[in-house]
Amino acid sequence: MLRIHFTPEDLTRVRVAPGPDLLWEISNSVQTLQRKDGERVFGAWRRWARPRLPESRELLSPLLPPYGYSPDFLTPSAGERPTFRAAVDALLGTEPARLRAELARLARSARLPGWAASLARGDTETLTRLGDALHAYQARALVPHWRQIRADVEADRARRLRDLMDGGTEALLTGLGPDARWRPPVLEVTYPVEQCLRLEGRGLVLQPSFFCWPTPTTLADGALRPVLVHPIRHTPGWSAPRTGPGPLGRLLGQTRAELLRATGTGCSTVEAARMLQVTHPAVSQHMNVLRAAGLITTVRTAGRSFHLATAEGRALLAAEEHRP
Structure with a gap:
């Protein structure tokens, strides 16, 4: 269970992200690609994407296992980086001390390839390879579907803002779905581990995510800017290939x-x-x-x-x- 503790000040500082976050969509989709659940929503996309991503998957999948911990440095933007280039630059600029700490934590629950040691040292060549893998993954797995991803995320954002206008912050938090329960002043979220996040006046960004599945997620480090990434409704048949231009x-x-x-x-x-x-x-x-x-x-x-x-x-x- 994830428990997010609000102060009165935090309730005035809840906001909905303006659109899909590129690095969260990559991270969530890499994890979803390795899973078997959600067949109705993601099954066709998995079968389409897997043969297109051999090289990108080799580099990204070990860092983003389908279950459990994944490093926070892979999602540094929290909706505040306006472009993919800026988001990737922020990721590649992670301090070596943080890389070492987060990859060491990942190694306690997942087997890492040999190149992860050079990544933990902040090796420039390895970071460049990681950046190239992110660009290639985005181009091959997400760009062909980006219109639908953006449209569904923006539709979810419109629903959240309508809840906010009609019923205030409490209605916004209550409307996050069956995996989130608002028990003032705590938002309880279904989560695979016990985690407590105290906002302490920093507010909270609600980030709708197309590939977040099946429950909301957040950063492991509570000292980072608070964000709650949550699933959305999907347009039926969204992964069907386009017919014509x-x-x-x-x-x-x-x-x-x-x-x-x-x-x-x-x-x-x-x-x-x-x-x-x-x-x-x-x-x-x-x-x-x-x-x-x-x-x-x-x-x-x-x-x-x-x-x-x-x-x-x-x-x-x-x-x-x-x-x-």
């Missing part, structure tokens, strides 16, 4: 449509090329067209180009996502 693809062309979707959360040219498996010059050419149409804006810093959808671009994405 979709309305935005027919309007802009499939590659430009995927690039515009990627800029919804922000991406660099390198990230976009990796996600779509096209060349950097091809990405730059398509981005030029999107920028000339007023759908994206580009910021150049330290020799890198970072692309973000404009209000017009976000409106176009929103129209596609909410199309019946």
Whole structure:
């Protein structure tokens, strides 16, 4: 059982994350990929994803076992990193002392491969391999389904905010589902181990997660920024492959449509090329067209180009996502 203790001040500092957290979705999906439960929701996705991820799984699965402890440094963002690049950079910047401590704790409950020792030392080459594995996993396992992931997470967020407006913070906490019970001033959550989290005025971020299953989860270190990651409802048949390019693809062309979707959360040219498996010059050419149409804006810093959808671009994405 997880028991989260609130003060009166904490009740005014509960907020719902603005969208899916990229690293939580990776961590939760890697764990879900190794499990057998939730067949109705995730079975088709598992069968689709497993043959696509041999290299990424070898590096990520040992760090994210299907049950029990997994290191907190793998999910540093808690909804506050606006882009995947920033989230991965935060992960790769973890202090070596923390890497050693968390990997040593993981080793007490799971058998780690030999390269984990160099990761614990903060070896630059091993950290780079981990970063590459995260990028590859995101591109192959999540990007093809990202529209649905984002849409279902945003739908859950809308339900939470409606609970908050109709009944205040207590209604928000009570509405988290059968695995969460609000017994003022404590929120009790079904959990595989006994854990006590005292908020002490820091508030709590509620993070809806598409791949969180079957019960809510949180960070093991109570000194870190408090977050409760919780499951959501899924659109039936969400993992079915797309038939055709979709309305935005027919309007802009499939590659430009995927690039515009990627800029919804922000991406660099390198990230976009990796996600779509096209060349950097091809990405730059398509981005030029999107920028000339007023759908994206580009910021150049330290020799890198970072692309973000404009209000017009976000409106176009929103129209596609909410199309019946």
